[in-house]
Amino acid sequence: MPEQLFTTVLIANRGEIACRVIRTCRRLGIRTVAVYSDADTGARHVREADLAVRIGPPAPTASYLNIEAIISACRRTGAEAVHPGYGFLSESLAFAEALEAAGITFIGPNVKAIGVMGDKIRSKNHVAGYQVPVVPGLAEPGLSDEQLINAADGVGYPLLIKPSAGGGGKGMHVVDGPDQLPATLATARRVAASAFGDDTLFLEKLIRSPRHIEVQVLADNHGNVIHLGERECSLQRRHQKVIEEAPSPLLDEATRARIGEAACNAARSVDYSGAGTVEFLVSDEAPDEFYFMEMNTRLQVEHPVTELVTGQDLVEWQLRIAAGGQLTIAQSDVVLIGHAVEARVYAENPEQDFLPSAGTVLALHEASGEGVRVDSSLLPGLEISSSYDPMLAKVVAWGEDRDEALDRLDRALGETMVLGVPTNVEYLRLLLNDDDVRAGHLDTTLIERKLPHLAFRRISDGELAVAGAAWLEGRRSAQETGPLESLQPGSPIPQSPQPRSPWTAGDGWRVGGAVPTVVSFAMPHGEPREVTLTRLQSGQGSPASFRAEVAGSSFTVSLEREAGAAVVNGVRKPFRHAVNPGTGTIWFADAGFSAGLTVRDRKRRLAEALERIHREEGELSPEVRSPMPGTVTAVAVGNGDHVEAGQTVLTVEAMKMEHQLTAAVAGEISIHLKPGDLVKAGQIVAVVAAADPAGRTEATEQKEAEHA
Template sequence: MFSKILIANRGEIACRVIKTARKMGIKTVAVYSDADRNALHVEMADEAVHIGPPPANQSYIVIDKIMEAIRQTGAEAVHPGYGFLSENKAFAEALAAEGVAFIGPPVRAIEAMGDKITSKKLAQEAGVSTVPGYMGLIADADEAVKISNDIGYPVMIKASAGGGGKGMRIAWNDAEAREGFQSSKNEAASSFGDDRIFIEKFVTQPRHIEIQVLADSHGNTVYLHERECSIQRRNQKVIEEAPSPFLDEATRKAMGEQACALAASVGYTSAGTVEFIVDGARNFYFLEMNTRLQVEHPVTELITGVDLVEQMIRVAAGEALPFAQGDLKINGWAIESRLYAEDPYRNFLPSIGRLSRYRPPAEVVEPARAIRNDTGVFEGGEISMYYDPMIAKLCTWAPSRDAAIQEMRLALDEFELEGIGHNLPFLSAVMDHPRFASGNITTAFIAEEYPEGFEGAELPEDLLRRVAASACAMNRVAEIRRARVSGRMDNHERVVGADWVIRLQGQEYAVTINADREGATVRLNGSEYRITSDWKPGQPLARLMVDGAALVMKVARIPGGYRLRLRGADLRAQVFSPRMAELAALMPEKLPPDTSKLLLCPMPGLVVSLNVAEGDEVFEGQALCTVEAMKMENILRAERKGRVAKINAEAGASLAVDDVIMEFE
């Protein structure tokens, strides 16, 4: 077994590998760029080596710099994580030449299956059903348009060396094919150092289901069942689960055996994933094979009990797998929510900044539930514009899918994160969505259910009443404290009233509170709720029991009441005495400022190009400029017809959120 390994990656996956290596008694080496000097993976590792400036193409994907770090530290093996150099044939060859073990598949397998174009050709030759497409190299945008017309719209434009949603676009017409080709090419070059692009038919209403395989060098290949990854946005997975709520045992077995056969045909060893599109009739079509560990691997670990990173290390050290296919059973259900630094209220645009508060729910492993949080950040740390916007992967496990979803609802509500925009509210809203709860999902789920973007969730009436009753009980505790501090409460004289009015989510409720030593009984518009909690004023998280059911809310004091956040909703709860409620109803509503004649930068980023000039007339949908953030290009378009009056930014400029890019007449 190795005594020291280097992790050629950063963030949560580097931390994840370090945890397993530590458990196995193996020392670890981290590498870091200038931007990651104080990163969590650097702190966790036994040693750390600086490898250059923040951009990945000057640090994390420069093979020579990683090789020099290996020589400096005497690492015997390298785990590449995912992304960066994980599927880079040249990197694996450089390690072999140096006599350093690659904790991944052989060079031949990387070359055969790591390249999306080559893998599809090999799959076709092996008789595997594949999605129609053009696997050759595409010279320019004109050729991309021609190929797209030959295949038939809609088409998927993809980076050959891609992954993680980078370098991928869906085109529904010639204009989108032309734009998508160039943006995919640019993102591919920036993220992977390889700008080759291919095009395939975009299958509507698909489910994205993948098979986890594991193989050793002794001829053993097994599949660890499937993961469903259909909840995606811009081809980037957001929520994954294992097993799939859609597959039957026969389909699972057929997909698993085909995945193993494909892996064996190229001499695959280590962990890998074969991805499929599955239609409504459970017909499945090969998409690609990822010759590395997947981001969503924790859900497989939770339902199988297998530490995939440990098995990767053992296989790389020449050991045989300690189990056979018949040993791998499905135990319960696991769900993973990817927490991203993306603001759902701004169409999920990237957000950067300092994490002023970062308090994930406690990790637990119990017979009936588990909570796991894979992360690479910490409170006070910064989210950089240079890398993927992932903050953490929150996972829950329970004996059934419904129970795993309920555990995820509570865990998301307990997750405290402040300082940046993030997608926690959206993740919570999906967990409560009836379509997700039913398992009737496709990769079009987000586009179909949130066509105008995400503007927050509205709580159903029964939950809203529980929240209202809880907020009033909490307000009573706060009022008693204020009365005692001010001296208004003397010798236990009751000066805090029992009758209140609460307004939230457009509703108004009359409330009467009867409290005792154990809690409070709240009568709200004719219904009664028994509420217990140890919440104290000033605590940002309230954990309550309402009629015996758990309720978790993030709480902040605002004038006249509280800001309450739970289940994807961001509520302003105003609590009044009956007389104050009468007066508050007379107050005028404050209107937001008019920004209709301004193009505001929707996220911190770099202006890549400007497509118009001052004085130009623009039309609805016309591209105005392109802003890059976190390796993704975002084309900003005109919302209506108008004329450009003034341009306030230039190509190459770094902008903050809401900076004015241009003004219109």
């Protein structure tokens, strides 16, 4: 290996991958430069880098995808090389060419490899001539929707629509029959254009019971190419990987050698250098048959599992190879030891169709221990923006065998706590403990089949009683000590610098005894619920104690001063929580489960009561609201149009995902948004004037009355 590495490396990315690259650079003595948008001013990668440069506003096109801004940051800081991470510009041919023209080293492959492998149509046709098997389908550049529709019968249904550019499963759609194809093509083109700036599509035959297996390759600029074994990435939802492992429980040694050689052939075909991944489809019904899907000319999200079973630091190899170094390990030196499994932690709500979530991290605890690794971008107080991918962290575990690795990962997820934003941690634990997953019976459709049967936890009456008590105590502390942004588990409940005054406590105290306080919570599932709380007398320094009534059940609740536990009817229970009076929320967590409860104040209860007055009981709301902050990407109807119940009225994109918003009732729609407009969570984006049985809308009747 060369002794001389880069002095300064700029990381053209954000989040956990930027932090991960910084970690290796620091170990090697390389100075790092972070770049950040306005949304990431307080981000962890900005704090951990040696230097940080602002590159623009939150929108990726104006910051992390702004090639000129990245190159300008290199010049300002003296960065000799750029590590692109993954996503954003990591597979951009224009970016690699611009760096080359500027005399800055791109820590990745040559432009030829990016150009060939960055186009799925071109790459598929290219590798077919290098002893790499490919999936049957239609892969030609520049095909129109009409041409694709005419050719679809020849490919055969069911089929898969795939964008030629990009990756991560975005823009990929399964089509079961010809009647679905036109509309799905339109959606796929729009997503591809938005995500990758290229709406070129192609078709592939859908392989039933497919398993997604990828091979990690390393290649230098001296003709050496090796592979580091394979990863099983079959646990996916909508073509987005959720849990990955190495090695695959499917392959035998003979198939492992064959698929590894095919991956090396693909890399050799484009004179590849650096770390790359060749992805294959393998039928669960015929595990010795595999088909090339694509090559990712970058580091993969799931690279840690390969690092754990091989002992190789892939980022270090990327840096050394880019600096002109030669591989010092041969294929015979690569030995896979043990088993590793990775779970991706996302800011999303699995029970609401995995709706991406934004918010503030109020409290945080990340797992540790033997065989556990966490790659994370999280910090207490961090703002989770809707402008970027919702992945927050990766929890990874290694074991002597697959069972030990799964057990360690399950325990690590149980220790993981992120309060202030919904996450998928509970869902990950449920998935890990599925019988088929434990047995290694995997395919890319498993999650869709299993999800309806996963038993998510519900908030118990006892937890609701504790939440109500904790909310009152948190609010009281905030009134005495100032605004409380976060109450960290394990930290003392803030004490008043002045003796508490009963006149300002706001806890229902009266001469002759306390008056009960009712706390009304908007529940994540179902109707609002109320907790009636009465503060009990306690001595100086004693835990805050309450009598709580929930749905006819009575509880005695004491909150311990360390704010990490509560005693409920004499039984001590963990209660890790964070209170944010500023937003009217309390969050709590237990063994991977977390929930955020919003207090329904007087204003909210009044608004809901007034809305009910204008609707019959059980009648659906005429308002169409955005469930999350995002950007309007398409408006399907015009102002004043008649819409049917269930009809899509507009599409909102948040965190690289599109969501169709539909009308709940039929009638005349009032909508004044256009593509590009920003919307907030809960914002009314359209209102439908519902039609009566005769087809007359409220708006029509009002107009007739005005002209009468």
